[in-house]
Each structure stands twice: as structure tokens, then as C-alpha cells.
Amino acid sequence: MKMKAAVMYAPNDIRYEDIEKPICPEGGFLLRIKAVGLCGSDIRNLTTDSRKGDYPHVYGHEQVGVIEDIHSAVTEFKKGDRVYVHPGDPCMRCEFCLSGHTENCLSPGNYLARQGGFADYIAIPKSQVNARSVYMIPDGIDFELATLGEPLSSVYACQENIDVTIGDTVVILGAGPIGCFHAQLAKQRGAFTVIMTDINDKRLELAREYGVDHIINSNTENPVETVRKLTHNLGADKAISANPTTEAQNQCIYMLKKGGIGVFFGGVAKGKIAEIDTNYVHYNNLWLYGHYGASVTQCKKAFDLAMSSRFPTRKFLTHIMPLSEINEAIQLTQKGEAIKVVLVP
Numbered sequence: 268m269k270m271k272a273a274v275m276y277a278p279n280d281i282r283y284e285d286i287e288k289p290i291c292p293e294g295g296f297l298l299r300i301k302a303v304g305l306c307g308s309d310i311r312n313l314t315t316d317s318r319k320g321d322y323p324h325v326y327g328h329e330q331v332g333v334i335e336d337i338h339s340a341v342t343e344f345k346k347g348d349r350v351y352v353h354p355g356d357p358c359m360r361c362e363f364c365l366s367g368h369t370e371n372c373l374s375p376g377n378y379l380a381r382q383g384g385f386a387d388y389i390a391i392p393k394s395q396v397n398a399r400s401v402y403m404i405p406d407g408i409d410f411e412l413a414t415l416g417e418p419l420s421s422v423y424a425c426q427e428n429i430d431v432t433i434g435d436t437v438v439i440l441g442a443g444p445i446g447c448f449h450a451q452l453a454k455q456r457g458a459f460t461v462i463m464t465d466i467n468d469k470r471l472e473l474a475r476e477y478g479v480d481h482i483i484n485s486n487t488e489n490p491v492e493t494v495r496k497l498t499h500n501l502g503a504d505k506a507i508s509a510n511p512t513t514e515a516q517n518q519c520i521y522m523l524k525k526g527g528i529g530v531f532f533g534g535v536a537k538g539k540i541a542e543i544d545t546n547y548v549h550y551n552n553l554w555l556y557g558h559y560g561a562s563v564t565q566c567k568k569a570f571d572l573a574m575s576s577r578f579p580t581r582k583f584l585t586h587i588m589p590l591s592e593i594n595e596a597i598q599l600t601q602k603g604e605a606i607k608v609v610l611v612p
């Protein structure tokens with residue numbers, strides 16, 4: 268049996284074509300995909316030599332759909348269930364998983380090695396079912412909206428970990444979809460002032476929709492000076508670098524007030540080394556954190572929040588497009604015209 272998929276053959280060479288339909292795996296199920304989000308990391312993988320020549324490959328990890336076929340060993344779900352599947356599959360046995368920190372699992376599965384969600388169907392393995400990565404989509408929530416549970420999860424985890432709270436001034440460096448999630452969530456957690464920096468004016472203007480009080484184009488003004496000006500020279504309580512540059516990571520440091528918290532949230536190019544003034548960090552009592560992923564519990568809480576009326580999830584969903592137009596969707600996102608594109612197979 269054949270199905271349609273968006274298959275990557277080389278960087279920027281993605282073809283919508285027929286491939287073999289997966290079969291229902293032992294201990295797992297076969298998902299008929301109804302919607303799949305296009306993530307910044309998907310775009311990075313699809314436009315660079317992410318698999319070192321090992322193609323063809325199907326990416327995509329923000330998938331939701333209907334269970335079409337299910338192995339008899341799985342009892343908590345059934346055929347016809349509408350589900351969201353988080354891509355992670357921590358082992359649930361190592362010391363980190365047992366302590367609740369599944370985001371630090373010592374032997375997690377690698378969803379990037381499996382066929383992804385830019386297709387009509389995806390096989391959901393036993394490891395994902397066992398890792399509690401499958402969630403029922405609440406009644407009244409459409410498939411497109413349900414894809415937004417995944418991108419919110421790491422943002423939610425980060426702000427819970429550093430406790431963004433009432434009265435905070437928070438700087439978000441990077442006005443992409445993740446940066447906009449950060450801004451909105453910070454406001455919702457009680458931040459009084461949210462400042463957003465980027466180098467793209469279009470993105471900055473769009474960001475105003477998501478709880479941002481001040482925008483700074485760091486190409487045309489010095490973001491550190493402007494943040495200092497906006498905070499009576501005190502600096503921000505928290506600064507989160509949500510873009511792929513080490514320059515922004517450095518800016519983070521100088522924007523903070525004494526005792527402030529800086530987060531390196533966005534990954535930078537592999538092997539890239541940053542030089543930082545450690546004495547400045549030392550004498551100003553700064554806390555610098557790295558952030559990646561979310562625990563199973565945080566994923567669940569983020570999904571519940573994204574699906575509830577407490578968070579304006581729908582506002583982030585700027586484009587719904589057919590999966591066959593994935594190349595156009597990538598361009599729209601890269602140009603800063605779309606916040607979040609959801610693809611429908």
C-alpha cells in the first residue's frame with residue numbers, strides 16, 4: 268500500500284510523492300495524520316545537510332490524527348481515537364526518568380531517525396506509548412489547533428524552571444514562533460513588561476500581537492542600551508535567547524539586572540563557541556541556564572494549557588496549508604510572514 272509524503276532528498280529538495288505506507292507496529296498503533304505543525308527545527312533540518320547525505324527521509328514531529336489501526340497489547344487507546352502524539356520517548360527506567368526529569372533521559376529514543384509526520388500515516392512505536400507521549404484531544408478542539416501543544420511544551424518548561432512571575436521584566440531575543448510563545452506565556456505568568464528583540468522588522472511587528480510591550484530591532488539600535496533605558500538602568504529580571512546566535516546569548520548577559528537569570532534556549536550551529544566575560548557574570552551574581560526539552564509532566568501541563576481557553580493558542584496559527592505545499596510553507600515562515608504554519612495531508 269502506498270501513501271503520500273513530503274520526502275527530503277537533499278537540502279531544499281523536498282518532493283511530495285508516493286512512498287510505502289507503514290504498518291501497525293507491535294505494542295503501538297498506526298496514526299492517520301490529520302494535521303502536522305511545521306517547526307523551526309524541521310525547517311533547519313530540511314534546508315541543511317541534516318542527515319549527512321542519508322536520504323530520502325521524511326521529517327515532521329508535531330503530528331495529530333486518528334488511530335487507524337492498533338496492536339492488541341495497547342489497551343488505553345482504541346481505533347478511532349483522536350490523539351496528539353508528542354515526539355519524545357524517554358526510557359522511563361533510568362535515574363533521570365525515575366526522578367521525573369525525563370528531559371534528561373540517558374537513553375531516549377530518537378524520533379528524528381524514524382519516519383516523521385509529513386505524510387498520510389505514521390507508525391507510533393511501543394516506546395512512545397509507554398513513555399506517555401500520547402494524549403487524547405479534548406472534544407471541541409480541531410486537529411490544526413491540537414498540533415500547537417508540542418511547540419508550547421519546551422517554552423512552558425523553561426518558564427516554569429526559571430519561575431517567570433508577577434512583576435518581572437522579561438526580554439525575549441528572537442521573534443520567531445517560539446519567541447512569540449515565550450512572550451505570551453511570560454505575560455500570562457504575570458510579567459509586567461515583555462521586551463522583544465529581533466533583526467527582522469516584519470517579525471517584530473507581528474510579535475506585538477503576543478503580549479510584547481516594546482520591540483527592538485538589534486540591527487538598528489543597541490539592544491542592551493535600550494533595555495537598560497527601559498528599565499531605569501537596572502536591567503531585566505530574565506532574558507531568554509530564542510534564536511540561533513551566540514551574539515544574542517552575549518546580549519542576554521548584559522541586559523540582566525544584578526542577580527538576574529539568562530537562558531540559552533535556542534541552539535546555535537554545531538561546534539560554535541562563544542566568548543563570555545565570566546568576571547561580569549561573577550560580579551553581577553548572574554545565573555545562566557541552558558534549556559532544552561520538557562519533562563513528561565511539563566509536556567502534559569503545556570498541552571492542557573494550549574488546549575484550554577486560558578491560552579490564546581489560535582492566535583499563533585496563522586496559516587493552514589496542504590502538505591503538498593510544504594516548500595511554500597517553509598518560505599513563508601523564513602520570510603517572517605507566518606508565525607505558525609500547520610500542514611494538512
Ligand SMILES: [Zn+2]
Nearest residue numbers: 306329417418
Ligand atoms: Zn517542534
Ligand SMILES: [Zn+2]
Nearest residue numbers: 358361364372
Ligand atoms: Zn530515561
